[in-house]
Amino acid sequence: xxxxxxKINSExxxxxxxxxxxxxxxxxxxxxxxxxxxxxxxxxxxxxxxEIDLSGISAIDTAGAWxxxxxxxxxxxxxxxASLSGGNGTIExxxxxxxxxxxxxxxxxxxKRSFFERVFTPPGKLVYEVGSDFYAAMNILxxxxxxxxxxxxxxxxxxxxxxxxxxxxxxxxxVPIIVLMSFLIGAIIAQQGAFQLRYFGxxxxxxxxxxxxxxxxxxxxxxxxxxxxxxxxxxxxxxxxMKMREEIDALxxxxxxxxxxxxxxxxxxxxxxxxxxxxxxxxxxLYGAAIVALLYSGITFDTYLxxxxxxxxxxxxxxxxxxxxxxxxxxxxxxxxxxxxxxxxAESLGQHVTASVVKAIFAVIxxxxxxxxxxxxxxx
Amino acid sequence: MADEQQTIEKSAxxxxxVVLSVRDLTVGFGDKIVLDNLNLDIYxxxxxxxxxASGTGKSVLMRTVLRLLPHRSGAIEILGANYEKASxxxxxxxxxxxxxxxxxxxxxxxxxxxxxxxxxxxxxxDLPQSLMDELAYVKLEMVGLPPDAADKYPSELSGxxxxxxxxxxxxxxxxxxxxxxxxxxxxxPIGAADFxxxxxxxxxxxxxxxxxxxxxxxxxxxVCDRIAVLGQKRVLVEGTLQDMFEFDDPWVQSYFRGKRAxxxxxxxxxxxxxAGPTDAGK
Numbered sequence: 261x262x263x264x265x266x267k268i269n270s271e272x273x274x275x276x277x278x279x280x281x282x283x284x285x286x287x288x289x290x291x292x293x294x295x296x297x298x299x300x301x302x303x304x305x306x307x308x309x310x311e312i313d314l315s316g317i318s319a320i321d322t323a324g325a326w327x328x329x330x331x332x333x334x335x336x337x338x339x340x341x342a343s344l345s346g347g348n349g350t351i352e353x354x355x356x357x358x359x360x361x362x363x364x365x366x367x368x369x370x371x372k373r374s375f376f377e378r379v380f381t382p383p384g385k386l387v388y389e390v391g392s393d394f395y396a397a398m399n400i401l402x403x404x405x406x407x408x409x410x411x412x413x414x415x416x417x418x419x420x421x422x423x424x425x426x427x428x429x430x431x432x433x434x435v436p437i438i439v440l441m442s443f444l445i446g447a448i449i450a451q452q453g454a455f456q457l458r459y460f461g462x463x464x465x466x467x468x469x470x471x472x473x474x475x476x477x478x479x480x481x482x483x484x485x486x487x488x489x490x491x492x493x494x495x496x497x498x499x500x501x502m503k504m505r506e507e508i509d510a511l512x513x514x515x516x517x518x519x520x521x522x523x524x525x526x527x528x529x530x531x532x533x534x535x536x537x538x539x540x541x542x543x544x545x546l547y548g549a550a551i552v553a554l555l556y557s558g559i560t561f562d563t564y565l566x567x568x569x570x571x572x573x574x575x576x577x578x579x580x581x582x583x584x585x586x587x588x589x590x591x592x593x594x595x596x597x598x599x600x601x602x603x604x605x606a607e608s609l610g611q612h613v614t615a616s617v618v619k620a621i622f623a624v625i626x627x628x629x630x631x632x633x634x635x636x637x638x639x640x
Numbered sequence: 641m642a643d644e645q646q647t648i649e650k651s652a653x654x655x656x657x658v659v660l661s662v663r664d665l666t667v668g669f670g671d672k673i674v675l676d677n678l679n680l681d682i683y684x685x686x687x688x689x690x691x692x693a694s695g696t697g698k699s700v701l702m703r704t705v706l707r708l709l710p711h712r713s714g715a716i717e718i719l720g721a722n723y724e725k726a727s728x729x730x731x732x733x734x735x736x737x738x739x740x741x742x743x744x745x746x747x748x749x750x751x752x753x754x755x756x757x758x759x760x761x762x763x764x765x766d767l768p769q770s771l772m773d774e775l776a777y778v779k780l781e782m783v784g785l786p787p788d789a790a791d792k793y794p795s796e797l798s799g800x801x802x803x804x805x806x807x808x809x810x811x812x813x814x815x816x817x818x819x820x821x822x823x824x825x826x827x828x829p830i831g832a833a834d835f836x837x838x839x840x841x842x843x844x845x846x847x848x849x850x851x852x853x854x855x856x857x858x859x860x861x862x863v864c865d866r867i868a869v870l871g872q873k874r875v876l877v878e879g880t881l882q883d884m885f886e887f888d889d890p891w892v893q894s895y896f897r898g899k900r901a902x903x904x905x906x907x908x909x910x911x912x913x914x915a916g917p918t919d920a921g922k
Contacts, residue, residue, distance in 0.1 A: 289764070321846060322775070322779070323775055362778060604796070606750055
């Protein structure tokens, strides 16, 4: 970059008025040196005509040309005649190509709302948002159930290949992480439980603790949370980017229901995959607990199994497993709703993926709580 | 500068300053060689139109020149500097002298048009915000966008407006060399003609050098000083429109003397030298 900075000097003309002599590089990286002087010249209260001498300018671009244009406009605004001299034709042409003024920056709009409005608008908006989210979720659920059949008799309602692909992506490929996580959770619960129960000499009851806790609550809950983070985000990102690139619109005009084509297979796949993953998670956790029970409390596998057999029954397993499909549906619907809300920008995609995961996890925990209330009410 | 440009058309090649020189460039992906020992020169102040059938590697060449793709061999010299041998400072200095208009605009979707235009200024120039605002409006005016487009997001713009806004961003730092990837595709004929006129005007006033990938015959005939044709993994022919008419290659012949081209040429009152039955060679 040249260090030939822009300069401006003023000299009086013999017949009144002034001449501004411009020298140096009037390019965008070298004009900042002249801005202060230029401001002064722009405000100077002299009279008479103004002549701007361009002959000393060694290089110019739009930034420099705009500064000259602005100076001329300011001088003409004062009622003084401004003219250019000494240019080589190109500079004048460039200056002539620029607009005389640019629109003034809009004044920041004053917040005219009252204190009451400002306080209560955000929560009000939030309530409406929750309401519209609920409608959107019901719309997706309804379209998923009904939409898949709207194919005018062309083949089956559900495309099995798509469902299988999604089960593979959301279920089978999640197995390693689910196994590892559940194994560790089972081991941790067993160790903490054994440590506390040791005071009472009731270490054997750690088996009851792990069995019931894992099968009724933890197994399905943690698996669902993991899937919400893993697959819910993926669904939102996929559908969101398809929305951004008008692929959803393309499906609509081809005559396919985007919800039936895109979302229904994912919902079906999730609803199948999550219960299966929960079973795997339960096995892994009970296995982890058995190992800790053996190493930490000296409970042999035989004792562990016979104690487990007494502690749990079909209801323990069923009460946990029943929750899984509901949680899977909630994850899928929340992810789809957020995906359909993605707007035109990359930023909005990120926001909605985040919102999808947060809302899905919240929904999963809420469902778990509702089931807990329900089970205690019916004494299940 | 003006005289220099006016004499460019027919002057001897030696007099002109080479802005971009590509020597023996080979680019390939896996087993497939896309460009093989390609040579190309662009001279200061000219508008080079680049044509070629779809899939011949026009975009690959542009992306390689811009260092978005690696090349296997050959040398690329931009504005007298070899990018690979340049120091970090020189590379940054070089980057500020290039402007690129991507085919789909590539405006940053999270920023308004004004912020898009100001992004390079903010990073590279030491100018007050008020002046950057004014300059952004000046650029918008130059590319023919209304001032109220400044505060819109790219997703709120039409296709033609995106092209113009992207051009405004490409011109933000007043680059010496501008790459345009199909600037007039997707514009209506009047908008496209305006765009061509705009590019010619910017070349004349700012002394830009323009590398334009285009399929628009109107653009080729009206604003391009020289045309280069990419085919068979190299530059088949480069030269004036007249050279294109005289070049003996079926694709070039049908491109420049096909039915569509004839219509344009007749309208421009530039009949081909020896018009004959021309749709030969498909």
